[in-house]
Amino acid sequence: xxxxxxxxxxxxxxxxxxxxxxxxxxxxxxxxxxxxxxxxxxxxxxxxxxxxxxxxxxxxxxxxxxxxxxxxxxxxxxxxxxxxxxxxxxxxxxxxxxxxxxxxxxxxxxxxxxxxxxxxxxxxxxxxxxxxxxxxxxxxxxxxxxxxxxxxxxxxxxxxxxxxxxxxxxxxxxxxxxxxxxxxxxxxxxxxxxxxxxxxxxxxxxxxxxxxxxxxxxxxxxxxxxxxxxxxxxxxxxxxxxxxxxxxxxxxxxxxxxxxxxxxxxxxxxxxxxxxxxxxxxxxxxxxxxxxxxxxxxxxxxxxxxxxxxxxxxxxxxxxxxxxxxxxxxxxxxxxxxxxxxxxxxxxxxxxxxxxxxxxxxxxxxxxxxxxxxxxxxxxxxxxxxxxxxxxxxxxxxxxxxxxxxxxxxxxxxxxxxxxxxxxxxxxxxxxxxxxxxxxxxxxxxxxxxxxxxxxxxxxxxxxxxxxxxxxxxxxxxxxxxxxxxxx
Numbered sequence: 001x002x003x004x005x006x007x008x009x010x011x012x013x014x015x016x017x018x019x020x021x022x023x024x025x026x027x028x029x030x031x032x033x034x035x036x037x038x039x040x041x042x043x044x045x046x047x048x049x050x051x052x053x054x055x056x057x058x059x060x061x062x063x064x065x066x067x068x069x070x071x072x073x074x075x076x077x078x079x080x081x082x083x084x085x086x087x088x089x090x091x092x093x094x095x096x097x098x099x100x101x102x103x104x105x106x107x108x109x110x111x112x113x114x115x116x117x118x119x120x121x122x123x124x125x126x127x128x129x130x131x132x133x134x135x136x137x138x139x140x141x142x143x144x145x146x147x148x149x150x151x152x153x154x155x156x157x158x159x160x161x162x163x164x165x166x167x168x169x170x171x172x173x174x175x176x177x178x179x180x181x182x183x184x185x186x187x188x189x190x191x192x193x194x195x196x197x198x199x200x201x202x203x204x205x206x207x208x209x210x211x212x213x214x215x216x217x218x219x220x221x222x223x224x225x226x227x228x229x230x231x232x233x234x235x236x237x238x239x240x241x242x243x244x245x246x247x248x249x250x251x252x253x254x255x256x257x258x259x260x261x262x263x264x265x266x267x268x269x270x271x272x273x274x275x276x277x278x279x280x281x282x283x284x285x286x287x288x289x290x291x292x293x294x295x296x297x298x299x300x301x302x303x304x305x306x307x308x309x310x311x312x313x314x315x316x317x318x319x320x321x322x323x324x325x326x327x328x329x330x331x332x333x334x335x336x337x338x339x340x341x342x343x344x345x346x347x348x349x350x351x352x353x354x355x356x357x358x359x360x361x362x363x364x365x366x367x368x369x370x371x372x373x374x375x376x377x378x379x380x381x382x383x384x385x386x387x388x389x390x391x392x393x394x395x396x397x398x399x400x401x402x403x404x405x406x407x408x409x410x411x412x413x414x415x416x417x418x419x420x421x422x423x424x425x426x427x428x429x430x431x432x433x434x435x436x437x438x439x440x441x442x443x444x445x446x447x448x449x450x451x452x453x454x455x456x457x458x459x460x461x462x463x464x465x466x467x468x469x470x471x472x473x474x475x476x477x478x479x480x481x482x483x484x485x486x487x488x
């Protein structure tokens with residue numbers, strides 16, 4: 001029978017909030033405990049004064065917090081520990097291997113009582129997660145790339161059975177040729193499987209996304225599985241500053257899973273995944289669609305509640321300096337960080353640019369994104385996966401369709417970047433902004449489906465440097481490793 005698990009908190013986390021100077025000092029000591037040289041705090045600069053002001057504007061939230069430094073996988077593993085789910089079957093694959101490794105260590109140390117099931121393949125791990133969820137347990141698993149492809153058959157079963165399990169997907173390119181680095185081809189290949197998909201820019205956002213996940217999937221108006229996606233190696237293995245919440249607050253926020261219907265309920269016998277021929281199949285798809293549609297409001301409601309707890313604000317997407325933007329980049333995942341840097345630099349020179357980071361790809365917030373872009377003069381949509389449709393990538397195709405439905409007649413260009421882990425730099429983000437600005441200024445016909453940073457220099461649009469003099473008082477000159485900005 002479904003296990004009525006009592007929440008056990010072994011003690012509230014100490015929530016000492018270090019000052020920025022203490023954090024910088026501890027980071028130095030961690031690298032070199034014998035460091036005697038006086039190091040100027042990075043928080044003394046004008047830039048970090050601005051960051052400090054931004055931090056003071058944030059709502060602190062009701063949860064006790066602790067500043068730390070950890071990788072994305074460490075952060076998500078900590079979130080799993082704090083939620084303490086019932087069952088986790090898993091099979092290791094790079095770069096998600098650390099997740100089951102860390103969770104199994106927590107279990108071995110007696111820190112959580114999650115049932116860990118070592119299996120012989122990713123197909124089996126998803127099968128076991130489906131069985132556990134159907135039985136009434138709160139279940140999860142983790143995988144990447146070919147591991148997700150091996151689960152393909154089971155992904156559709158989990159969604160059609162309306163099982164609210166969670167999959168931590170550490171994004172890695174699908175093989176062909178063999179590559180272990182990041183792009184979004186694994187998740188995008190499963191975008192129509194009926195799963196919710198949410199993407200993270202940072203380690204802290206990946207941590208937050210997992211904590212919020214079950215509140216969305218288990219909502220009676222949704223009851224669909226979710227992929228919590230974050231970029232392999234770039235996010236999963238890179239160490240960043242993070243502010244974690246105390247375990248007691250996390251567990252109270254997530255709550256206990258008490259399903260209405262589950263296989264081990266002897267008082268209400270039921271079947272899971274029965275045969276559904278033509279008189280019934282379409283109705284199951286229509287009901288899944290309704291759950292996906294309802295998820296938008298549920299996600300926003302959960303984000304608002306989480307903001308009160310954590311002081312961190314989330315939505316279907318993030319608008320960065322979009323209030324008066326003429327030119328915008330729409331992007332997903334960790335590359336939003338480089339794009340924000342490019343936005344900040346170009347804003348210094350009076351260029352009205354902005355960025356939208358899509359967090360929730362399923363359900364796709366097409367109407368909301370179109371509304372956010374309606375005042376732009378040109379838009380670039382950046383995809384980290386090819387769809388080989390000849391008409392753009394997954395994000396580009398869906399957003400262009402949404403803009404068309406909204407009646408927007410804005411020059412929009414779809415780019416591909418970062419495939420197979422190819423670097424995406426601040427310079428390349430500025431090149432994209434320059435490209436879409438030239439479309440407006442010179443009345444050019446936009447060239448679609450460009451590859452950013454392509455190694456073939458003859459096909460690399462970013463080497464076409466143009467004069468930016470004029471109303472924005474900006475000039476770009478070629479240098480050995482990119483571009484330099486200089487006042488006219």
